[in-house]
Amino acid sequence: MKIALLKDIYREIRYSLPRFLSIMLMISLGVFVYSGLKGSAPLMRNTMNDFTTKTNMADLKIETILGLDRKDMSLILSGQDISTAEFHYSVDLNTADSDLLIQLQSLPKTISIPYLTAGRLPENANEILLDHSLQAKGYQIGQVISFKKEISKFRFRTDEQENTLKRYKFQITGFCYHPEFTNPNLKREASDGLGKLDGFAFISEKNFNSDDYRFARLKLNQADGLTSESPIYKEITSNYKKNLRTVLIGRPKLRLRDLKKEAMDQIRDNEKKLTDAQRQIKDARNQLDLANRELTDGEDQLDRQKKNLANQIQKAESDIQKAENQLNLAKSNLDQGLAAYHLEKSEWENGKKQYSEGHLALINGKTQLKQEQDKLQKNLDQLEIGISQIEKALMELDAAEKQLFSALSALGITPDAFKLKVSTAVKNNQTSLIEAMGDAAVNYAAIIQNRQKLLLQKKELLRNQQKIQVSLKMIADELVKLEPKEMDLKKIKSTLDLAEIALRNAKADLDKGQAEYKLGIEKLELSRRDLTSQVNSAWEKINQAETELTKARQKYEDGKDKFEEEEKEANDKIADGKAKIADAKKILKALKEPAYKIQTRDDLSQYYLYYDSAQRMEFLSNIFPVFFFLIAMLVCLSTMTRMAEEHRGQIGTLKALGYNNWDISKKYFYYGLFSSVIGGIIGVCLGQPILSRAVYSAYNDIFIFQKPFFKMFWQYNIISVLIGIACTALVAFIVVNKHLHFNAAALMRPKAPKNGTKIALERIIFIWKRMSFLQKVTARNMFRYKARMLMAILGISGCTSLVFLGFALRDSVSHLLPIQFEQLTHYQYMVIYDEDLSESAAADFRTYLKKTSAIRQSSTIYLESADWNKKGLSTQTIQMIIPQNPQDFLELQTLRSPENTKKTFTLPKEGAILTDKLAKLAQVKVGDTLEVIDEDNRKIQILIAAISENYLGHYLYMSKNYYTRLFGENPAWNAKAILLNSDQDINEDTFISELLDFDVVLSVAETNFASASQSLESLDIVVGIMILLSSLLAFVVLYNLSNINISERMRELSTIKVLGFFPQELTAYVYRETFSLSIIGIGLGYILGILLHKMILEVIVPDAFQLYAKIFPMTYLIAAIMTLIFSVIVMIFVHFRLKRIDMVEALKSYE
Amino acid sequence: MAYVEVKNMYKRYKMGQSIIVANNGIDFSLEKGEFVVIVGPSGAGKSTVLNILGGMDTCDEGQILVDGKNIATANAYELTKYRRYDIGFVFQFYNLIPNLTAKENVELASQIVKNALDAEKVMDMVGLAHRLNNFPAQLSGGEQQRVAIARALAKKPKLLLCDEPTGALDYKTGKAILQLLQDTCLKTGTTVVVITHNQAIAPIAHRVIEINDAKVRNMHLNQNPKSIQEIEW
Structure with a gap:
């Protein structure tokens, strides 16, 4: 039986596959959506809860800007129910290379511990653990990161300016997440008005120099095991927060008083320093006067002595001078004489020289001539010899010729013709011809040639002979010329000798004169020496006096230097003191009670936002999937019903055959069961894994964990599958059973088709007549x-x-x-400032706002926040804005009615304008009053004069008069709304940091x-x-x-x-x-x-x-x-x- | 050329492994204005022939010439047109639209044909002038069948095909319906083809075709067709 049934079901499925699949699809879709969406919020929450548990996140965090002193610590620890508490330091610094603002905290031990994503915790004091998001900025494990020393607008200028940290360079050991920084995209404000934090880091406690801890983290016993969003947990922590607030209630005042005392002390110290300095100046001045007087006396005396001496010297000197003059005269005479003597002597010497020269020249000339004469004579002799030789040779040639011719004639040759032939041939240089003529011709040619040569030679020698003879004559003439010259020279010589004698005499005279002068000089010397020694002794006296005077002067100088030094010192001290007093006074004025910020987990807006988002997501998931499921189920219902209808006949037949009801309906039940179970399984497998994850990732922008800690929430799976089964299998069962109430025969008869009837629309004859036939058909069918x-x-x-x-x-x-x-809202930035911090900076700031081209318009306002409470809702923060110049401000912010956007508001005289979201939450309308709690914890009733349209945040706008009346004090302008110039290309980060550079600027908030x-x-x-x-x-x-x-x-x-x-x-x-x-x-x-x-x-x-x-x-x-x-x-x-x-x-x- | 000629028609059905031959070489012809009766036992293939002739089904082999047009080779569109303009069909179980009144059921047919007969007139023709605005559920079986006939006639078809029109009716009513068909055939000159397994009816037709075991076994003409009143069974 069972197998047959299974076969039947299988066949049924096969033959009506579209139906089966559509049911399956509907169920799987329904389960997918229901389970997936319902599981999204729990998944989000679960991930956050896991993270919270793993990091053992604190239940409460107490922080104050001044740091927690001993008394604070003991007060905090005195609370009951604390299971563990940790105190930590913190400082906000910029990195040296990239100028990122990082909050460095001391490493947590057990509470709110970092969650490592890479590397390890720091073990040594020079190691650091960084925010995970900094890894993306390029930092790596092992790298050294260095920070710039801190600057703060609030620091007291003490003499010992101690650095907050012992070191500013660290080695990175790892990266982490931290439960206080759960939104990677939202930067938190740094505490000292430095801007927004770019990240956080943990270092060893040992690095901090301060005694006071910056904040405390607590874990409560009662809160153990509870999750962050459970109402019990919230109540426990908010109660504890209230208690703590009460415990610490006097602390801000006390701390302020201490601070003020410190400031007063400093003022007193410095005032004392000022008096001291002034006294010092007075003393020194006295000393200086004394010294001055002494000096003046001494100087006078010296002057007098000097004068005397001067006179004496003058006299002596004039005497000496006279003597000297005389001597000088003598000297000059001598000199003249000597000069003359020298002159003459040199003349004489010149003359002598000339004479010697002339004489020598003469002798030389003579000798030379004589020598020349000899030489020429010799040549002449030689020439004569030569000539005679040549003549001899010629005679020989003649002889030879004669011989030749005799020979020739003996041979019968006529000598003349032969002579002519040969001489012509010789003349024409026809040597070959000559040779042809025979030896005799050759010989004769030689003779002719030789003769010619010798004749030429003789001519030459004779010519030379003539020349020499001429020369010899000339020399003889020269020698004769020389004689008169010789006579002259002799005359000169004798003159010179005479002159020499004269000179010698003159010299002797001069020498004498010289000796006399010398004597005179010596005399003078002596008298001079006398004078000198006299003068010296006098000078000595004077020097003594002068040394004394110098001493006195030195004393004076010393005194003066000392005075100047001390005066400078004193001035510095005075300036310093004045500045410190001014600072202290300012800070005294600007000092407000330090806020003790007590935060539960809810107060961490990033953390809270995540749960909040999950909750809202959950709301959506209550509506949409239900709707969805409902429709899906409706379809399944109708499909199964239809199926049962179609099988009417079969059912009837089976009944007729004797099957019992359960057996018959089993098939349909199982059909539905299979389809819904398979569909359900598909839906379950895909639903939470895909859809919950998809929804999660939609929110992972605001959370550090990009992927969830995945967990299946089986309750939703089971519910949805059960519903699916109910809608298919159960429905099938029920419908079939409904049929089975009829008897078999009735079932086997075809079901009478539903009777057609007139529909209501037909009665409206007016419309019915106008409808076309097919339209009528449609209408009937629809309503059938x-x-x-x-x-x-x-x-x-x-x-x-x-x-x-x-x-x-x-x-x-x-x-x-x-x-x-x-x-x-037209403005982009709200700048919070405090003018009291520095007058000069305030003035600069104001000038900057007016002059800079980046800002198109700015408007001064007073900004104060107030709280509004209602049971069941979390506390709402309202920003109260009181503009200094309402008209200006309204150009930056439009206030208009939400119903009629053309109706704009101006600031009313009486009452304030409230934004519409809060008006809805508080259920107030125009004319009602709203009760808010201001910063001093007072309850203020505010009349609502108008309600304006706004989408982000809650705001109250009021005139300064109304504010003053309501709050009892004038608004102290502390913020500027700034609209940037849109046609300037402005780098926003640069703009913000420029603003923060002004000492008076505390923070810059963007409005977006x-x-x-x-x-x-x-x-x-x-x-x-x-x-x-x-x-x-x-x-x-x-x-x-x-x-x-x-x-x-x-x-x-x-x-x-x-x-x-x-x-x-x-x-x-x-x-x-x-x-x-x-x-x-x-x-x-x-x-x-x-x-x-x-x-x-x-x-x-x-x-x-x-x-x-x-x-x-x-x-x-x-x-x-x-x-x-x-x-x-x-x-x-x-x-x-x-x-x-x-x-x-x-x-x-x-x- | 006969008005309708069916030549060598085959219709086979493939049921898994086996092939069932519903029409195994059907041949016959009809003349215009004839009252034709097709008789044969159950499962002989009569309805198949009528369905194919009526353009509701197609044959696998053969020719079917209706007024010169071979519908065996017609495509779906042409067959629809054929059914629309040339055929009037009457079913055994009336198949009226339950949601429409009797008159509207007839109008359903007359809306799609130009020069259709006026619905009221046709209803009158079938003797239901007093039942125009009743829904089928409010009519008796005979009345419903009349409406069906009226619906078929409104189109002024070339062929009026009736598949066991009296199968769901009692003796008297069935006779009345047959009378109506006969009258219509004689008065309007419409060629009427009636399928029945009741041999007794055969004498009223001009032509009787006997189909047995997927083939035409016998076809004979009646020179003098009897009136239905004269027949008893």
């Missing part, structure tokens, strides 16, 4: 199956409303920021609420997922309904096909109904969507924010179009199905 019609409308409207909602939400999110910042926009962006993603799933659902619903529609009316449709309706007409016949239902569904969907939108806007957004409530026409359009598109797609499928109808099969009789 009322249940199905309702279901279709419901399904379609549900899906349309979800799509509508999705788009409307997106619009609300995306339009929020443009509306807030283009239409309402980075955290809000982040959380809204996450919402965007979630909404996108919603739209997608809704669309899918819409499609499946329409498809399913259409199919059921067709299945039920198969016979009718086949008949029409037989009648000859074309396929388009057939499809239109069916589709007209679907289309009309879609239109109605869309209309209803709009209404539902608007309601849902309104509801969600209230809940989904954090308390301090609103989303833009207006729904744009585009949303309506898109929702409608999407629904229609799906219905068109479905129609296409339907068309093809209708086309394939086998008329014959469908119309087969019931036999």
